[in-house]
Every structure is written in structure tokens, then in C-alpha cells.
Amino acid sequence: MADEIPDSAANTPGGDSAAATPITNTQVRPGGAPARVYMNEKIVPYLLEGMKSVTKEQPANPLRVLGEFLIQKSMEVEQGATKTPE
Structure with missing residues (x-):
């Protein structure tokens, strides 16, 4: 079928496997x-x-519950960072 995309092309951002540049260990990826x-x-x-x-x-x-949890945790962490040891 002409509409099917080969696996190798489907895994690249542009869908074009020939244009895909392999990422090496020396390149910094976003x-x-x-x-x-x-x-x-x-x-x-x-x-x-x-x-x-x-x-x-x-x-x-x-x-909402996760968001409220994160806000509460953020306040706890910030308070702990601003307290000075006695």
C-alpha cells in the first residue's frame, strides 16, 4: 500500500530517513x-x-491535586532554603 510509512522513516522527525542525521556522543541534543x-x-x-x-x-x-501538591512542596523547599542555621 502506498500510504504506509516504513518503520525507518516513521521514526525520524521529518519522516525522511535519508535526511536524518545520526546523533553522535559529541553532539549536544536539545x-x-x-x-x-x-x-x-x-x-x-x-x-x-x-x-x-x-x-x-x-x-x-x-x-489539580498534583498541581496543589507541587505548589505546597515548592513552598516547603523554598522555606527550607531561606532558613539560616542557628
């Missing part, structure tokens, strides 16, 4: 290491904690 490190340090632990809570509770409005 969303690569610096962004991943930042997310893993600053966001992922809290997001996972919130997602576990939402999964356990299964509220009718999970996005």
Missing part, C-alpha cells in the same frame, strides 16, 4: 545532559512523590 541533570535534581523527585500520592488517592481531579 533536552540532553544539562537539562536532564537539572530536571533530575530539582523537579523529578517531587513530581514522582506527587504522582505516587495521586495514584494512591485517585482523586476525581488528579491534575
Whole structure:
């Protein structure tokens, strides 16, 4: 069938496997290491904690509950960072 896209072409952003440039270890990809490190340090632990809570509770409005959890966690983290040791 002419409308089917081969697997190799379907996996590339433009759908054209000939135009796809393989990414080597020396190239920096968007969303690569610096962004991943930042997310893993600053966001992922809290997001996972919130997602576990939402999964356990299964509220009718999970996005609102997750958002409120993240806002509360943000305030807790900011307060902990601004407190000076006595």
C-alpha cells in the first residue's frame, strides 16, 4: 500500500530517513545532559512523590491535586532554603 510509512522513516522527525542525521556522543541534543541533570535534581523527585500520592488517592481531579501538591512542596523547599542555621 502506498500510504504506509516504513518503520525507518516513521521514526525520524521529518519522516525522511535519508535526511536524518545520526546523533553522535559529541553532539549536544536539545533536552540532553544539562537539562536532564537539572530536571533530575530539582523537579523529578517531587513530581514522582506527587504522582505516587495521586495514584494512591485517585482523586476525581488528579491534575489539580498534583498541581496543589507541587505548589505546597515548592513552598516547603523554598522555606527550607531561606532558613539560616542557628
